[in-house]
Amino acid sequence: MEGETSWVSHSVDSIVRNVRVFDSYSELSDEGNNENTTVSVDSILPDDLLELILAYLPVASIIRAGCVCKRWNEIVGSRRFLWNLTHALPQKPWYFMFTSSDEPIGYAFDPLLRKWYSITLPCVETSSWSVASSYGLVCFMDDDSRSELYVCNPVSSYYRRLEEPPGLKFPDYSALAISVKKESHCYNVSVVKSTQVQGDFFQWELSIHIYESETMTWETPLVEVLTGWRGGDEGVICNGVLYFLIYSTGGGMPEDRHGLVTYNISGRLSQGPLLRGFVPMPCPLTCGRLMNLKEKLVMVGGIGKQDRPGIIKGIGIWLLNGKVWQEISRMPHKFFQGFGEFDDVFASSGTGDLIYIQSYGSPALLVFDFNQKQWKWSSKCPVTKRFPLQLFTGFSFEPRLEIFP
Protein backbone atom coordinates (compact mmCIF):
# COMPACT_ATOMS: atom_id res chain seq x y z
CA MET A 1 0.00 0.00 0.00
CA GLU A 2 1.52 3.33 -1.00
CA GLY A 3 2.42 5.60 1.85
CA GLU A 4 2.60 2.72 4.26
CA THR A 5 6.35 3.06 4.75
CA SER A 6 5.98 6.58 6.08
CA TRP A 7 3.14 5.42 8.31
CA VAL A 8 5.29 2.69 9.74
CA SER A 9 8.32 4.84 10.43
CA HIS A 10 6.22 7.39 12.25
CA SER A 11 4.03 4.87 14.01
CA VAL A 12 6.27 4.31 17.01
CA ASP A 13 6.62 8.03 17.68
CA SER A 14 2.88 8.43 17.41
CA ILE A 15 2.29 5.51 19.72
CA VAL A 16 4.73 6.80 22.28
CA ARG A 17 3.13 10.21 22.24
CA ASN A 18 -0.33 8.75 22.58
CA VAL A 19 0.10 6.07 25.19
CA ARG A 20 1.73 7.54 28.22
CA VAL A 21 3.01 4.52 29.99
CA PHE A 22 4.16 4.81 33.56
CA ASP A 23 7.48 3.29 34.57
CA SER A 24 9.38 3.87 31.39
CA TYR A 25 12.17 1.48 30.45
CA SER A 26 14.46 4.34 29.48
CA GLU A 27 15.62 5.03 33.02
CA LEU A 28 17.49 1.78 32.95
CA SER A 29 19.39 2.25 29.75
CA ASP A 30 22.04 4.51 31.31
CA GLU A 31 25.59 3.27 31.29
CA GLY A 32 27.06 2.44 34.62
CA ASN A 33 24.04 0.58 35.93
CA ASN A 34 24.43 -2.96 37.15
CA GLU A 35 25.44 -5.49 34.54
CA ASN A 36 21.97 -6.89 34.07
CA THR A 37 20.59 -3.94 32.14
CA THR A 38 18.80 -3.86 28.84
CA VAL A 39 21.97 -2.47 27.28
CA SER A 40 23.94 -5.62 27.97
CA VAL A 41 21.05 -7.67 26.59
CA ASP A 42 21.16 -5.47 23.54
CA SER A 43 24.88 -5.63 22.82
CA ILE A 44 25.06 -9.39 22.32
CA LEU A 45 22.14 -9.90 19.98
CA PRO A 46 22.02 -9.06 16.31
CA ASP A 47 19.00 -7.08 15.07
CA ASP A 48 17.10 -10.00 13.60
CA LEU A 49 17.15 -11.94 16.86
CA LEU A 50 16.31 -8.89 18.99
CA GLU A 51 13.40 -8.33 16.65
CA LEU A 52 12.08 -11.84 17.30
CA ILE A 53 12.37 -11.44 21.07
CA LEU A 54 10.63 -8.07 21.27
CA ALA A 55 7.62 -9.54 19.49
CA TYR A 56 7.00 -11.77 22.52
CA LEU A 57 6.56 -8.81 24.86
CA PRO A 58 3.15 -7.48 25.90
CA VAL A 59 2.08 -4.58 23.64
CA ALA A 60 2.70 -1.93 26.30
CA SER A 61 6.23 -3.26 26.79
CA ILE A 62 6.87 -3.21 23.05
CA ILE A 63 5.91 0.46 23.08
CA ARG A 64 8.26 1.14 25.98
CA ALA A 65 10.99 -0.88 24.29
CA GLY A 66 10.75 1.59 21.43
CA CYS A 67 11.83 4.32 23.86
CA VAL A 68 14.96 2.62 25.17
CA CYS A 69 17.41 3.73 22.50
CA LYS A 70 17.63 4.58 18.80
CA ARG A 71 18.40 1.02 17.77
CA TRP A 72 15.39 -0.42 19.59
CA ASN A 73 13.24 2.42 18.27
CA GLU A 74 14.20 1.55 14.70
CA ILE A 75 13.56 -2.13 15.22
CA VAL A 76 10.13 -1.64 16.78
CA GLY A 77 9.10 0.83 14.09
CA SER A 78 10.28 -1.32 11.21
CA ARG A 79 7.85 -2.70 8.68
CA ARG A 80 9.18 -6.21 9.10
CA PHE A 81 8.71 -6.17 12.86
CA LEU A 82 5.12 -5.02 12.55
CA TRP A 83 4.45 -7.60 9.88
CA ASN A 84 5.79 -10.34 12.17
CA LEU A 85 3.39 -9.22 14.88
CA THR A 86 0.49 -10.41 12.78
CA HIS A 87 1.69 -13.95 13.47
CA ALA A 88 2.26 -13.42 17.18
CA LEU A 89 -0.28 -14.72 19.67
CA PRO A 90 -3.18 -12.34 20.26
CA GLN A 91 -2.72 -10.09 23.24
CA LYS A 92 -5.23 -9.92 26.07
CA PRO A 93 -7.79 -7.21 25.41
CA TRP A 94 -7.50 -3.85 27.13
CA TYR A 95 -10.47 -1.94 28.57
CA PHE A 96 -10.69 1.77 27.93
CA MET A 97 -12.63 3.76 30.52
CA PHE A 98 -13.79 7.31 29.78
CA THR A 99 -13.05 9.49 32.76
CA SER A 100 -15.05 12.44 31.51
CA SER A 101 -18.40 12.65 29.75
CA ASP A 102 -17.39 15.52 27.48
CA GLU A 103 -13.87 14.65 26.44
CA PRO A 104 -12.32 11.62 24.78
CA ILE A 105 -9.83 11.07 27.57
CA GLY A 106 -9.47 8.17 29.90
CA TYR A 107 -7.39 5.24 31.01
CA ALA A 108 -6.89 1.85 29.42
CA PHE A 109 -6.52 -1.20 31.64
CA ASP A 110 -3.91 -3.77 30.54
CA PRO A 111 -4.80 -7.12 32.15
CA LEU A 112 -1.42 -8.65 31.31
CA LEU A 113 0.68 -6.16 33.24
CA ARG A 114 -2.26 -5.07 35.44
CA LYS A 115 -1.60 -1.43 34.75
CA TRP A 116 -3.61 1.59 33.61
CA TYR A 117 -2.33 3.81 30.80
CA SER A 118 -3.46 7.33 30.08
CA ILE A 119 -4.78 7.54 26.52
CA THR A 120 -6.43 10.18 24.39
CA LEU A 121 -8.70 8.67 21.79
CA PRO A 122 -8.77 10.04 18.26
CA CYS A 123 -12.05 10.92 16.52
CA VAL A 124 -14.61 10.36 19.26
CA GLU A 125 -16.00 13.44 20.95
CA THR A 126 -17.86 12.22 23.99
CA SER A 127 -18.48 9.02 25.88
CA SER A 128 -22.00 8.73 24.51
CA TRP A 129 -20.80 7.95 21.01
CA SER A 130 -21.36 4.38 19.82
CA VAL A 131 -18.30 2.14 19.90
CA ALA A 132 -17.54 -1.23 18.34
CA SER A 133 -14.24 -3.06 18.03
CA SER A 134 -12.62 -6.00 16.27
CA TYR A 135 -9.02 -7.22 15.88
CA GLY A 136 -7.28 -4.05 16.98
CA LEU A 137 -9.57 -1.61 15.18
CA VAL A 138 -12.25 0.46 16.89
CA CYS A 139 -15.20 2.06 15.12
CA PHE A 140 -16.86 5.21 16.50
CA MET A 141 -20.21 6.68 15.48
CA ASP A 142 -21.57 10.03 16.61
CA ASP A 143 -24.53 10.00 18.96
CA ASP A 144 -26.62 12.51 17.05
CA SER A 145 -27.22 12.26 13.31
CA ARG A 146 -25.42 8.89 13.22
CA SER A 147 -23.63 9.92 10.06
CA GLU A 148 -20.10 10.51 11.36
CA LEU A 149 -18.19 7.25 11.46
CA TYR A 150 -14.49 6.68 12.05
CA VAL A 151 -12.37 3.57 12.21
CA CYS A 152 -9.16 3.87 14.20
CA ASN A 153 -6.39 1.98 15.93
CA PRO A 154 -6.53 3.42 19.46
CA VAL A 155 -2.95 2.43 20.25
CA SER A 156 -1.32 4.07 17.26
CA SER A 157 -3.97 6.81 16.82
CA TYR A 158 -4.24 6.33 13.07
CA TYR A 159 -7.80 6.75 11.88
CA ARG A 160 -9.93 7.01 8.79
CA ARG A 161 -13.27 8.69 8.40
CA LEU A 162 -15.87 6.61 6.58
CA GLU A 163 -18.34 7.87 4.01
CA GLU A 164 -21.74 8.70 5.51
CA PRO A 165 -24.05 5.73 5.75
CA PRO A 166 -27.29 5.79 3.75
CA GLY A 167 -30.73 5.80 5.33
CA LEU A 168 -32.49 8.25 7.59
CA LYS A 169 -30.40 10.58 9.69
CA PHE A 170 -31.19 11.00 13.37
CA PRO A 171 -32.71 7.54 13.78
CA ASP A 172 -34.27 6.83 17.16
CA TYR A 173 -31.88 3.97 17.79
CA SER A 174 -28.83 2.57 16.07
CA ALA A 175 -26.60 -0.42 16.69
CA LEU A 176 -23.00 -0.38 15.52
CA ALA A 177 -20.76 -3.36 14.81
CA ILE A 178 -17.44 -4.00 13.07
CA SER A 179 -15.70 -7.15 11.88
CA VAL A 180 -12.12 -7.35 10.61
CA LYS A 181 -10.91 -10.16 8.35
CA LYS A 182 -7.63 -11.32 9.86
CA GLU A 183 -5.88 -12.34 6.66
CA SER A 184 -6.60 -9.28 4.56
CA HIS A 185 -7.17 -6.64 7.29
CA CYS A 186 -10.30 -5.62 5.36
CA TYR A 187 -13.36 -4.95 7.44
CA ASN A 188 -17.13 -4.63 7.47
CA VAL A 189 -19.00 -2.06 9.54
CA SER A 190 -22.72 -2.50 10.10
CA VAL A 191 -25.27 0.04 11.32
CA VAL A 192 -28.80 -1.05 12.21
CA LYS A 193 -31.09 1.98 12.30
CA SER A 194 -34.52 1.97 13.92
CA THR A 195 -37.03 4.76 13.56
CA GLN A 196 -40.59 4.86 14.75
CA VAL A 197 -43.12 4.97 11.92
CA GLN A 198 -44.93 8.29 12.03
CA GLY A 199 -48.01 8.20 14.21
CA ASP A 200 -47.82 4.52 15.09
CA PHE A 201 -46.41 3.43 18.43
CA PHE A 202 -46.04 -0.22 17.51
CA GLN A 203 -44.49 0.05 14.08
CA TRP A 204 -40.80 0.66 13.59
CA GLU A 205 -38.79 0.85 10.41
CA LEU A 206 -35.54 -1.04 10.71
CA SER A 207 -32.75 -0.82 8.16
CA ILE A 208 -29.40 -2.59 7.96
CA HIS A 209 -26.46 -0.83 6.31
CA ILE A 210 -23.16 -2.58 5.62
CA TYR A 211 -19.83 -0.91 4.80
CA GLU A 212 -17.11 -2.73 2.89
CA SER A 213 -13.61 -1.32 3.47
CA GLU A 214 -12.23 -2.77 0.23
CA THR A 215 -14.64 -0.85 -1.97
CA MET A 216 -15.26 1.93 0.57
CA THR A 217 -18.97 1.76 -0.14
CA TRP A 218 -22.19 1.21 1.79
CA GLU A 219 -25.05 -1.09 0.87
CA THR A 220 -28.51 -1.38 2.37
CA PRO A 221 -29.42 -5.06 2.06
CA LEU A 222 -32.49 -4.85 4.30
CA VAL A 223 -35.30 -2.46 5.13
CA GLU A 224 -38.20 -3.87 7.08
CA VAL A 225 -41.08 -2.61 9.18
CA LEU A 226 -41.51 -4.51 12.42
CA THR A 227 -44.72 -4.57 14.41
CA GLY A 228 -44.40 -4.83 18.16
CA TRP A 229 -40.60 -4.72 18.10
CA ARG A 230 -37.86 -2.18 17.54
CA GLY A 231 -34.07 -2.28 17.23
CA GLY A 232 -31.80 -0.79 19.88
CA ASP A 233 -28.11 -0.05 20.49
CA GLU A 234 -26.70 -3.56 20.84
CA GLY A 235 -25.20 -5.45 17.93
CA VAL A 236 -22.14 -7.55 17.13
CA ILE A 237 -20.79 -9.54 14.17
CA CYS A 238 -19.54 -13.11 14.71
CA ASN A 239 -18.40 -15.34 11.88
CA GLY A 240 -20.00 -13.21 9.22
CA VAL A 241 -23.36 -13.07 11.01
CA LEU A 242 -24.77 -9.87 12.46
CA TYR A 243 -26.59 -10.37 15.77
CA PHE A 244 -28.60 -7.59 17.34
CA LEU A 245 -31.08 -7.18 20.15
CA ILE A 246 -34.65 -6.11 19.58
CA TYR A 247 -37.00 -4.71 22.18
CA SER A 248 -40.71 -5.22 22.59
CA THR A 249 -42.85 -2.15 22.04
CA GLY A 250 -46.05 -3.81 23.12
CA GLY A 251 -47.06 -5.18 26.50
CA GLY A 252 -46.15 -8.83 26.73
CA MET A 253 -44.56 -11.00 29.38
CA PRO A 254 -41.35 -9.94 31.14
CA GLU A 255 -39.34 -12.67 29.39
CA ASP A 256 -40.39 -11.23 26.08
CA ARG A 257 -39.11 -7.71 26.55
CA HIS A 258 -35.91 -8.53 24.65
CA GLY A 259 -35.15 -10.77 21.71
CA LEU A 260 -32.24 -11.58 19.42
CA VAL A 261 -32.32 -11.60 15.64
CA THR A 262 -29.67 -12.37 13.08
CA TYR A 263 -28.65 -11.32 9.61
CA ASN A 264 -26.06 -13.07 7.49
CA ILE A 265 -23.87 -10.30 6.10
CA SER A 266 -21.70 -12.61 4.03
CA GLY A 267 -24.72 -14.33 2.50
CA ARG A 268 -26.70 -11.29 1.41
CA LEU A 269 -29.27 -13.31 -0.51
CA SER A 270 -32.85 -12.65 0.44
CA GLN A 271 -33.17 -14.12 3.91
CA GLY A 272 -36.82 -13.73 4.68
CA PRO A 273 -38.34 -11.67 7.47
CA LEU A 274 -36.08 -10.88 10.44
CA LEU A 275 -38.42 -12.30 13.03
CA ARG A 276 -38.20 -15.74 11.48
CA GLY A 277 -34.81 -16.22 13.10
CA PHE A 278 -35.98 -14.81 16.46
CA VAL A 279 -34.18 -16.18 19.54
CA PRO A 280 -35.88 -15.54 22.89
CA MET A 281 -33.96 -14.56 26.01
CA PRO A 282 -33.05 -17.21 28.61
CA CYS A 283 -34.85 -15.30 31.39
CA PRO A 284 -36.28 -11.84 32.03
CA LEU A 285 -33.46 -9.36 31.43
CA THR A 286 -33.10 -5.75 32.50
CA CYS A 287 -30.56 -5.25 29.73
CA GLY A 288 -28.31 -7.28 27.44
CA ARG A 289 -24.81 -6.66 26.14
CA LEU A 290 -23.58 -8.64 23.13
CA MET A 291 -19.98 -9.50 22.40
CA ASN A 292 -17.81 -11.62 20.12
CA LEU A 293 -15.49 -13.95 22.04
CA LYS A 294 -13.36 -15.82 19.50
CA GLU A 295 -16.22 -15.80 16.98
CA LYS A 296 -18.77 -17.08 19.51
CA LEU A 297 -21.73 -14.92 20.47
CA VAL A 298 -21.77 -14.16 24.17
CA MET A 299 -24.32 -12.09 26.05
CA VAL A 300 -23.95 -10.44 29.44
CA GLY A 301 -27.38 -9.78 30.86
CA GLY A 302 -28.88 -8.07 33.87
CA ILE A 303 -31.24 -10.62 35.41
CA GLY A 304 -34.56 -9.07 36.33
CA LYS A 305 -36.79 -10.07 39.20
CA GLN A 306 -39.65 -12.24 38.05
CA ASP A 307 -42.37 -9.95 39.36
CA ARG A 308 -40.47 -6.67 38.88
CA PRO A 309 -38.42 -7.20 35.70
CA GLY A 310 -37.10 -3.66 35.73
CA ILE A 311 -35.19 -4.38 38.94
CA ILE A 312 -31.86 -6.10 38.61
CA LYS A 313 -31.03 -8.94 40.96
CA GLY A 314 -27.93 -10.39 39.34
CA ILE A 315 -25.79 -10.61 36.24
CA GLY A 316 -25.39 -13.65 34.03
CA ILE A 317 -23.26 -14.68 31.09
CA TRP A 318 -24.62 -16.83 28.28
CA LEU A 319 -23.16 -18.36 25.13
CA LEU A 320 -25.34 -18.90 22.07
CA ASN A 321 -25.27 -22.45 20.72
CA GLY A 322 -27.33 -22.48 17.55
CA LYS A 323 -30.58 -21.03 18.88
CA VAL A 324 -30.14 -22.04 22.49
CA TRP A 325 -28.50 -20.05 25.29
CA GLN A 326 -26.03 -21.94 27.42
CA GLU A 327 -25.45 -20.35 30.81
CA ILE A 328 -21.72 -19.92 31.43
CA SER A 329 -21.64 -18.13 34.75
CA ARG A 330 -23.45 -15.87 37.17
CA MET A 331 -21.67 -13.03 38.91
CA PRO A 332 -21.05 -14.18 42.50
CA HIS A 333 -22.94 -12.19 45.08
CA LYS A 334 -19.85 -10.65 46.66
CA PHE A 335 -18.84 -9.01 43.38
CA PHE A 336 -22.39 -7.89 42.65
CA GLN A 337 -22.44 -6.20 46.03
CA GLY A 338 -18.91 -4.95 45.59
CA PHE A 339 -20.14 -2.43 43.03
CA GLY A 340 -22.29 -0.73 45.59
CA GLU A 341 -25.32 0.23 43.62
CA PHE A 342 -26.14 -1.49 40.36
CA ASP A 343 -28.59 0.10 37.96
CA ASP A 344 -30.73 -2.03 35.72
CA VAL A 345 -28.37 -1.00 32.91
CA PHE A 346 -24.60 -1.24 32.97
CA ALA A 347 -21.59 -1.28 30.65
CA SER A 348 -20.09 -4.53 29.51
CA SER A 349 -17.70 -5.33 26.72
CA GLY A 350 -15.45 -8.22 25.84
CA THR A 351 -13.25 -9.87 23.24
CA GLY A 352 -10.81 -12.79 23.08
CA ASP A 353 -11.03 -14.50 26.46
CA LEU A 354 -12.04 -11.62 28.70
CA ILE A 355 -15.32 -9.94 29.59
CA TYR A 356 -15.31 -6.59 31.37
CA ILE A 357 -18.26 -5.39 33.42
CA GLN A 358 -18.65 -1.94 34.90
CA SER A 359 -21.44 -0.14 36.70
CA TYR A 360 -22.16 3.30 35.24
CA GLY A 361 -21.95 4.77 38.73
CA SER A 362 -18.35 3.95 39.59
CA PRO A 363 -14.89 3.33 38.09
CA ALA A 364 -14.71 -0.16 39.58
CA LEU A 365 -14.03 -2.74 36.87
CA LEU A 366 -14.73 -6.45 37.05
CA VAL A 367 -13.06 -8.97 34.75
CA PHE A 368 -14.39 -12.43 33.85
CA ASP A 369 -11.92 -14.86 32.29
CA PHE A 370 -13.97 -16.94 29.89
CA ASN A 371 -11.34 -19.70 29.71
CA GLN A 372 -10.77 -20.14 33.42
CA LYS A 373 -14.35 -19.16 34.36
CA GLN A 374 -12.94 -16.85 37.00
CA TRP A 375 -14.09 -13.48 38.28
CA LYS A 376 -11.56 -10.90 39.41
CA TRP A 377 -11.41 -7.16 40.05
CA SER A 378 -9.04 -5.17 37.87
CA SER A 379 -6.31 -3.23 39.64
CA LYS A 380 -7.67 0.07 40.95
CA CYS A 381 -8.40 2.67 38.30
CA PRO A 382 -6.47 5.91 38.89
CA VAL A 383 -9.70 7.88 38.73
CA THR A 384 -12.14 8.67 41.49
CA LYS A 385 -15.71 9.78 41.33
CA ARG A 386 -15.70 13.53 41.62
CA PHE A 387 -19.39 14.28 41.93
CA PRO A 388 -22.42 12.15 42.78
CA LEU A 389 -23.96 12.00 39.30
CA GLN A 390 -20.73 11.32 37.44
CA LEU A 391 -21.09 8.43 35.01
CA PHE A 392 -18.42 6.05 33.81
CA THR A 393 -18.44 3.89 30.74
CA GLY A 394 -15.98 2.20 28.44
CA PHE A 395 -15.22 -0.49 25.89
CA SER A 396 -12.74 -3.28 25.33
CA PHE A 397 -10.40 -3.73 22.39
CA GLU A 398 -7.46 -5.87 21.35
CA PRO A 399 -4.23 -3.79 21.37
CA ARG A 400 -2.51 -4.33 18.04
CA LEU A 401 0.34 -2.23 16.71
CA GLU A 402 0.33 -3.65 13.23
CA ILE A 403 -3.16 -2.92 11.96
CA PHE A 404 -4.12 0.24 10.10
CA PRO A 405 -7.68 1.40 9.41
Place this chain on the structure above:
Amino acid sequence: MASESKMIMLRSSNNEVFEVEEALAFESQTIKHMIEHDCADTVIPLPKVSSNILAKVIEYCKKHVTSPKDDNNELESFDAEFVNIDKNVLFGLMSAANYLNIKSFLDLTSQALADIIEEKC
Protein backbone atom coordinates in the same frame (compact mmCIF):
# COMPACT_ATOMS: atom_id res chain seq x y z
CA MET B 1 9.63 -51.47 19.54
CA ALA B 2 12.74 -49.93 18.03
CA SER B 3 12.99 -50.24 14.30
CA GLU B 4 16.24 -49.74 12.48
CA SER B 5 16.53 -45.97 12.62
CA LYS B 6 18.84 -44.06 10.35
CA MET B 7 21.55 -42.14 12.19
CA ILE B 8 22.67 -38.65 11.26
CA MET B 9 26.04 -37.13 12.11
CA LEU B 10 26.24 -33.49 13.09
CA ARG B 11 29.53 -31.61 13.36
CA SER B 12 29.70 -28.59 15.64
CA SER B 13 31.75 -25.46 15.04
CA ASN B 14 34.63 -26.87 17.09
CA ASN B 15 34.62 -30.10 15.10
CA GLU B 16 32.97 -32.38 17.60
CA VAL B 17 30.68 -34.94 15.97
CA PHE B 18 27.30 -35.90 17.43
CA GLU B 19 25.36 -38.91 16.24
CA VAL B 20 21.58 -38.62 16.45
CA GLU B 21 18.54 -40.45 15.16
CA GLU B 22 17.01 -39.06 11.99
CA ALA B 23 13.65 -38.40 13.64
CA LEU B 24 15.36 -36.20 16.20
CA ALA B 25 17.49 -34.39 13.64
CA PHE B 26 14.39 -33.66 11.58
CA GLU B 27 13.05 -31.43 14.38
CA SER B 28 15.36 -28.95 12.71
CA GLN B 29 13.82 -27.79 9.44
CA THR B 30 17.26 -26.64 8.31
CA ILE B 31 18.79 -30.10 8.74
CA LYS B 32 15.72 -31.76 7.26
CA HIS B 33 15.99 -29.57 4.19
CA MET B 34 19.68 -30.30 3.76
CA ILE B 35 19.16 -34.05 3.94
CA GLU B 36 16.10 -34.16 1.72
CA HIS B 37 17.80 -32.11 -0.94
CA ASP B 38 21.02 -34.06 -0.73
CA CYS B 39 23.00 -31.01 0.25
CA ALA B 40 25.08 -32.86 2.80
CA ASP B 41 27.30 -35.90 2.86
CA THR B 42 27.54 -38.31 5.70
CA VAL B 43 28.25 -35.58 8.19
CA ILE B 44 26.30 -32.34 8.38
CA PRO B 45 28.47 -29.34 9.29
CA LEU B 46 26.97 -26.78 11.63
CA PRO B 47 29.62 -24.06 11.72
CA LYS B 48 27.38 -21.67 13.65
CA VAL B 49 26.70 -23.97 16.56
CA SER B 50 29.25 -24.77 19.25
CA SER B 51 29.44 -28.15 21.01
CA ASN B 52 27.90 -27.22 24.30
CA ILE B 53 25.00 -25.44 22.58
CA LEU B 54 24.47 -28.32 20.19
CA ALA B 55 24.46 -30.78 23.07
CA LYS B 56 21.66 -28.84 24.74
CA VAL B 57 19.69 -28.55 21.51
CA ILE B 58 19.90 -32.31 21.09
CA GLU B 59 18.75 -32.76 24.67
CA TYR B 60 15.67 -30.57 24.00
CA CYS B 61 14.78 -32.35 20.77
CA LYS B 62 15.24 -35.75 22.33
CA LYS B 63 12.84 -34.92 25.16
CA HIS B 64 10.24 -33.53 22.78
CA VAL B 65 10.46 -36.35 20.25
CA THR B 66 10.34 -39.17 22.80
CA SER B 67 7.70 -37.77 25.18
CA PRO B 68 4.14 -39.03 24.79
CA LYS B 69 2.04 -36.44 22.99
CA ASP B 70 -0.54 -35.95 25.71
CA ASP B 71 1.82 -35.34 28.59
CA ASN B 72 1.71 -31.55 28.39
CA ASN B 73 2.38 -30.86 32.05
CA GLU B 74 5.63 -32.77 32.04
CA LEU B 75 6.84 -31.08 28.88
CA GLU B 76 5.87 -27.70 30.30
CA SER B 77 7.90 -28.17 33.46
CA PHE B 78 10.81 -29.57 31.45
CA ASP B 79 10.71 -26.49 29.20
CA ALA B 80 10.51 -24.09 32.15
CA GLU B 81 13.51 -25.71 33.82
CA PHE B 82 15.38 -25.90 30.53
CA VAL B 83 15.39 -22.15 30.02
CA ASN B 84 16.15 -21.38 33.64
CA ILE B 85 19.82 -20.81 32.81
CA ASP B 86 22.44 -18.12 32.38
CA LYS B 87 21.20 -15.59 29.85
CA ASN B 88 24.32 -15.83 27.71
CA VAL B 89 23.69 -19.54 27.21
CA LEU B 90 20.04 -18.70 26.53
CA PHE B 91 21.13 -16.29 23.76
CA GLY B 92 23.24 -19.05 22.28
CA LEU B 93 20.30 -21.46 22.34
CA MET B 94 17.95 -18.96 20.75
CA SER B 95 20.47 -18.19 18.04
CA ALA B 96 20.88 -21.91 17.35
CA ALA B 97 17.11 -22.44 17.37
CA ASN B 98 16.79 -19.70 14.75
CA TYR B 99 19.64 -21.03 12.58
CA LEU B 100 18.45 -24.64 12.82
CA ASN B 101 14.81 -23.55 12.40
CA ILE B 102 13.26 -25.46 15.29
CA LYS B 103 10.01 -23.55 15.79
CA SER B 104 8.94 -24.72 19.26
CA PHE B 105 12.46 -24.23 20.60
CA LEU B 106 12.64 -20.77 19.06
CA ASP B 107 9.29 -19.81 20.63
CA LEU B 108 10.45 -21.13 24.01
CA THR B 109 13.82 -19.36 24.06
CA SER B 110 12.47 -16.11 22.60
CA GLN B 111 9.71 -15.97 25.20
CA ALA B 112 12.24 -16.66 27.96
CA LEU B 113 14.44 -13.81 26.77
CA ALA B 114 11.42 -11.49 26.46
CA ASP B 115 10.53 -12.38 30.05
CA ILE B 116 14.05 -11.44 31.15
CA ILE B 117 13.81 -8.07 29.39
CA GLU B 118 10.40 -7.53 30.96
CA GLU B 119 11.69 -8.34 34.45
CA LYS B 120 14.70 -6.11 34.25
CA CYS B 121 12.63 -3.05 33.57
